[in-house]
C-alpha cells in the first residue's frame with residue numbers, strides 16, 4: 001500500500017490527491033492555504049496546513065512512511081525548489097515534481113527531483129495532436145510498420161455491419177474492438193457518459209460516434225480518414 | 227489544409243502552435259505581449275500582437291479562413307470569456323477553450339465554446355493513474371473481458387527470450403510488440419530518447435526497461451505486476 005505526499009493543492013495537486021485516494025492509496029495532502037486544506041481533509045488520509053519550505057515543519061511529517069512525494073507547486077518556483085531540496089535531504093525515496101519551464105525543471109532535477117512534469121507542454125502537445133488528426137484518438141506503434149489505433153468511424157460506415165463493410169479485405173486492417181458511448185442521466189439530472197468495449201461480431205451494426213480499435217499499417221489506417 | 231488560430235501564447239498555447247506548425251498546419255498566433263509574438267513569429271504562418279477582447283481588431287483577422295480557434299488564455303478569465311464570445315459572434319466554426327475551473331468552463335460553453343479543456347485536471351488525473359499502476363503505461367479495453375496494455379516488463383523477464391518465458395502459456399497473454407528506448411546524444415550534448423517498436427520474435431532477448439504491448443484479460447495483465 002503506497003503512501004503519497006502531495007505538496008500544493010491547486011487544481012492539479014488537488015486532482016492528484018482525489019484520484020489517488022479514490023483508488024485506495026494513502027494520501028498526505030499539504031498546502032499553506034487553510035481553505036484548501038479544509039476542503040480536502042475528508043477526502044485524504046491526512047491534510048496538513050504548513051509551509052513546505054520550513055525544514056522544521058517538514059521534519060515533523062511521517063517521513064519514514066512516505067514512498068512518493070509529488071510537488072504540485074507551479075508559480076512559486078522558489079517554494080517548489082526548496083521543497084524538493086528538503087524532501088531529498090530528508091530521504092524521501094522518489095520525488096516527482098511539476099516544472100513550469102525548462103530551467104525550472106533542470107534545477108528541480110539538480111536538487112533531487114527524480115521526475116519532472118510540465119503540464120502545459122504535455123497538454124499543448126496532446127491537444128495539438130488531437131486537432132491535427134481528430135479521427136485518430138490513440139496511436140500505438142507495434143512494430144516498424146504496424147500500429148494499433150483507435151479511430152472514429154467514417155460517416156459512411158454508420159448503419160452498416162462489419163461483414164457488409166468487409167473491412168479486412170477492403171481496407172487491409174483488423175478490427176479488434178468497437179467502443180460505444182452511451183449517455184444516461186444521473187440522479188441530479190446530469191448527463192453521464194458510459195463507454196463500453198465490444199468484441200467485433202460480423203453482423204453488428206456500427207452506430208454514429210462508434211470508435212473502432214484496429215491493427216494495420218499507418219498508411220492503411222490513414223486511408224480510413226473521413 | 228486546416229487553419230488554426232491560437233489566442234494566448236503562454237507555455238500551453240505556445241506548445242499548441244509549435245506542434246501544429248511542425249505537422250504542417252497553418253497557424254495564426256495571437257497574444258497581447260510583444261515578446262511572445264516576436265519569439266513565435268518565425269515558427270507560425272502569422273503572429274499578431276493584439277488584444278483579443280477588442281472587437282474591431284478581431285474583425286481585422288482573416289476570419290473566413292479560420293477553421294478552428296484555440297483559446298489558450300488561463301488566468302485572465304475575463305479575457306478568455308470575451309474572446310470566446312467574440313469568436314462565436316464572428317462566426318468561427320469551432321472553438322476549443324482552456325478553462326481553469328468548472329464554472330469558467332460552463333460560462334465558456336454558454337458563450338459559444340464547443341469544447342473545453344482543463345489542463346490541470348487532465349494532468350492531475352493522468353499523473354495519479356500513472357503513480358497508482360506504474361507498470362501499466364496504457365490500458366485500452368477491447369471488450370468486456372479483453373484489454374490491450376503497455377506494460378513495463380517485470381525484473382525477472384530481463385535477459386530472457388520470449389520463447390524461454392513462454393508468456394502465452396504461463397501468463398495467458400499475447401505479446402503484440404516490444405518497445406525499446408535507446409538514448410543517444412545530440413549535437414548539443416543533450417540526451418535524446420528514441421523509442422522503437424519491434425515485432426516480437428521468439429528468440430529476442432528482453433532488455434531492462436523494455437515495454438511489452440499485450441492483449442489479455444485484466445486479471446491476467448495484473449498478474450504480471452513486478
Ligand SMILES: Nc1ncnc2c1ncn2[C@@H]1O[C@H](COP(=O)(O)OP(=O)(O)OP(=O)(O)O)[C@@H](O)[C@H]1O
Nearest residue numbers: 008009010011012031032051052073074075076079
Ligand atoms: N511554500 C508552500 N508551502 C505549501 N504550499 C504552497 C507553498 N507555496 C505554494 N503552495 C501551494 O501550492 C499550490 C499550487 O501553487 P500554484 O502557484 O501552482 O497555484 P495554482 O495556479 O492555483 O495551481 P494549479 O495550476 O494547479 O491550478 C497553491 O495552492 C499554493 O498555496
Ligand SMILES: Nc1ncnc2c1ncn2[C@@H]1O[C@H](COP(=O)(O)OP(=O)(O)OP(=O)(O)O)[C@@H](O)[C@H]1O
Nearest residue numbers: 234235236237238257258277278299300301302305
Ligand atoms: N486579452 C488578451 N489578448 C491577447 N492575449 C492575451 C489576453 N489576455 C491574456 N493573453 C495572453 O494569454 C497568454 C496565456 O495567459 P495565462 O494567464 O494563462 O498565462 P500563462 O500562465 O503564462 O500561461 P500557461 O499556463 O500556458 O503557461 C499570456 O501570454 C497572455 O499574454
